Amino acid sequence: MFILGISSYYHDSAACLLRDGVIVGAAQEERFTRVKHDPAFPLNAVKYCLAQAGVSMQDVDYVAFYDKPFLKFDRLIETYIAFAPRGFASFRKAMPVWLREKLFLKDLLIGELANLAPAVDWAARMLFGEHHLSHAASAFYPSPFESAAVLTLDGVGEWATSSLAVGRGNALEVLRELHFPHSLGLLYSAFTYYAGFKVNSGEYKLMGLAPYGQPTYAGLIREHLIDVKDDGSFRLNMDYFDYCTGLKMVNARFEQLFGGPARLPHEALTTRHMDLAASIQQVTEDIMLRLTRAAARTTGLSDLCLAGGVALNCVANGKLLRDGAFKRIWVQPAAGDAGGALGAALSAHHGMLGMPRTLAANGADSMRGSYLGPSFSQQEINASLSALGAVYEVLCDDELVARCAADLADGQAAGWFQGRMEFGPRALGGRSILGDPRRVDMQKTLNLKIKFRESFRPFAPSVLAEDAADWFDIDATSAYMLMVAEVKLDRRLPMSAPDSALFGIDQLNVARSQIPAVTHVDYSARIQTVDALTNPRYHALLTEFKRLTGCPLLVNTSFNVRGEPIVCEPGDAFRCFMGTGMDVLAIGNAYLRKSAQDPALARDYQHAFAPD
Structure with missing residues (x-):
């Protein structure tokens, strides 16, 4: 079927x-x-x-x-x-x-x-299928759990803005919902809008900005905007929002409460915006903690599945994991609306048609690393590159890994296009740009010369699964880059008094650990653990990099520039490579150096896509 x-x-x-x-x-x-x-x-x-x-x-x-x-x-x-x-x-x-x-x-x-x-x-x-049931199905059915509580959180579906369900076998039962206009996703998006970022795409930026600030406005948010109960249910004070009736997220009363009009995208970020980001992040985490603790009490289950756009808040997810209300947490890697397509199909198969559910072997989930998109044969890759005028070599597997690992150890930025494309917003070693996490300047280089995006935005590390606990305070896998953990104390660097006194964006260029390019200003990192079974070639690259440097990590960011979708086919990758500051590119077994390419093939890639 x-x-x-x-x-x-x-x-x-x-x-x-x-x-x-x-x-x-x-x-x-x-x-x-x-x-x-x-x-x-x-x-x-x-x-x-x-x-x-x-x-x-x-x-x-x-x-x-x-829906x-x-x-x-x-x-x-x-x-x-x-x-x-x-x-x-x-x-x-x-x-x-x-x-x-x-x-x-x-x-x-x-x-x-x-x-x-x-x-x-x-x-x-x-x-x-209903919107939040599709989210819940996308979270539970592919999970490694026979039974689990399922929490969905987003802006809004039909009426629901969040739901709690219980999954057992092939059955999924919704226990309760919160309804529009009371929405945690829309509350977070209101602050995304107010901070000058685009709704439905800039929420990542707000989350990344939060560690630079202090939650000085959290009290105002709790006093005026939202009434939160012990079980995490809440009501918003709609006197401050415009999304029900207007064409904006917030109104003049909201702007007056927080000290001025919404920031325009071209205006500079100030400590006020950083404090606002820190404040709404803290409130969001508090609500999610209350919701999950109540879900644990209500269901009596030890495993939790998450989906919906709010489930992409990996900082909050890390805190839920450390809280311990649930022993295990699994987040759908395509947690947003794209994952609704998967959830709708699974809900139809198991829920509407009553088909049985079989768990994957060895405690794995059934997403296969989320490598569910197109792949290309070496013949197709070669034909595409040749048609574009690229200069390349085709190497054997071992030579490709050795060459790329040596380039990365030498401080070069590498495009890495391998196997099937990822499903969901994260690049997981299929369509990635990689760098050396030990280099202090790597974050700035990747942000400004390759991604063409704001300098404050952090990068994530890919780490060998077997070495993750040696570098980060985490005792679980994080295959989909949806959990944040802190860098271990013995990997941190001592801070001078002047560096410790810095605040706001001035904190950006201070080396805080042995892996400064992936250590955020609060010592956190959004981790992807890589195992040899799920992505053997990427695991081999990390292993070789570790052999050369002693470091089992790489900076991993998505293969695109600001405002561009992640690359899909070889031509997309080559054009992005030629329009940015990447030094080398590996597409399948094809290996390209920037210095060997015809400069006439370069393009003004920075302005090829509208800012996100």
């Missing part, structure tokens, strides 16, 4: 294909169209999934969509009525789109599917 899962028409459209409940392929549409957060019907992702399975569209038994448009429309109408006459401008803007397209989304989907297989009665094969 083949089930195609789809999420689309909001942001981060994606497709996933199951064969008898096993994930064949999954990918976001943005990777193919090169449009960040592309919301369109995921035609290219669907075609990829079908090709990966070696089937055509008429072979698909069911198509599962990740219920009529319920979402019901929420929209009820909200406008509740707040009328405020919000007419927003109502006037939204209604034509809904009445023209989204209200008849089933017909729109059937039309797209009919373009792929016109002889099929797609109306009889369409299934719709």
Whole structure:
């Protein structure tokens, strides 16, 4: 049986294909169209999934969509009525789109599917799951747990903004929900907007900015914006927000409370913005801790699964793990709306059709490292590079690893394009840019000369799984880079009195540990543990780098520049390589040096994509 899962028409459209409940392929549409957060019907992702399975569209038994448009429309109408006459401008803007397209989304989907297989009665094969149930399914069914509590947290689905469910075997039961407009995701996004970052993409920046500041506004947030109960449930004071009725996240009353208008994207970041980031991060962590502790009490279970956009807050996830309310925590690597495509398909397979669930062997999850996207043969790679005029060598496996490890040890930045593309927002050694974590200048070099992004943003380490506990305070795996842990005390460097007195962005260039390029100003790091079974080539590279340097870590950031989707195919990688300060590139077994390339192939890559 083949089930195609789809999420689309909001942001981060994606497709996933199951064969008898096993994930064949999954990918976001943005990777193919090169449009960040592309919301369109995921035609290219669907075609990829079908090709990966070696089937055509008429072979698909069911198509599962990740939410219920009529319920979402019901929420929209009820909200406008509740707040009328405020919000007419927003109502006037939204209604034509809904009445023209989204209200008849089933017909729109059937039309797209009919373009792929016109002889099929797609109306009889369409299934719709609720948004947060899709999130919950994406978290529980691929997890390594026979039973678990499942917590979902995001902006909003139809009505729900968070949910608690229990998964047992192939069954998933929702116990309770919080409803719009009371949303932890939208609260965090309000501060993302206020700090001058884009909603639905800049939340990472706010999280990265938080350690530079102090939570001096946390009291104001708790006093005026949100009423939090002991069990983590809460209500927002909507007098300060504009997202129900307006075209902005916050209103003048919010701006007055926090000392001025929202920062414009081109304006400098100040200590005030850093303190605001630290404050909302602290409040978010407090709410998540209360929610998980209550979930543990309610369910009596020892394992927890997380999904929804808020579950990408890896700083909070690390604190949940250390809190110990649950012994084990598993976070869906595509926790945002893209993962809804996977959740919709799994929910249809297990929940709607009642198919049994089989756990993966040896305590593993069933995501296969989240390497679920396209891969390319060496013949395809060579043909693509030759057509673009690239100069390259094709090396054997051992020579490629040895050459790249030596380059990295020499301080060079390397593009690393290997195997299948990752599903989700993190690069995990399939589509990565790598560097030496021991170098003090590596963070600044990667941010300013390669990623073309803000200098304050931290980088994550990939570390050999067997060596992680020697470098970080963590006793669990973190294969998907969704847990933050502190660098161990014996790996830290002593701080001088002047360095210790620095605050704000001035803290950036102080070496705090033996691995300064991946040590944030609060000694934290967003860890990816790498094992030989899941990604043998990346594990081999880390092993060789350790042999050369004694350090079993590499800086790992996504293979793209600011505002660009992560690269998908070899041509994307070569163009990014030629437009940035990367020194070397490994695509499959093809090895390229920048110095050997025709300078005429370089491009102004910094301005090729709109800032995120």
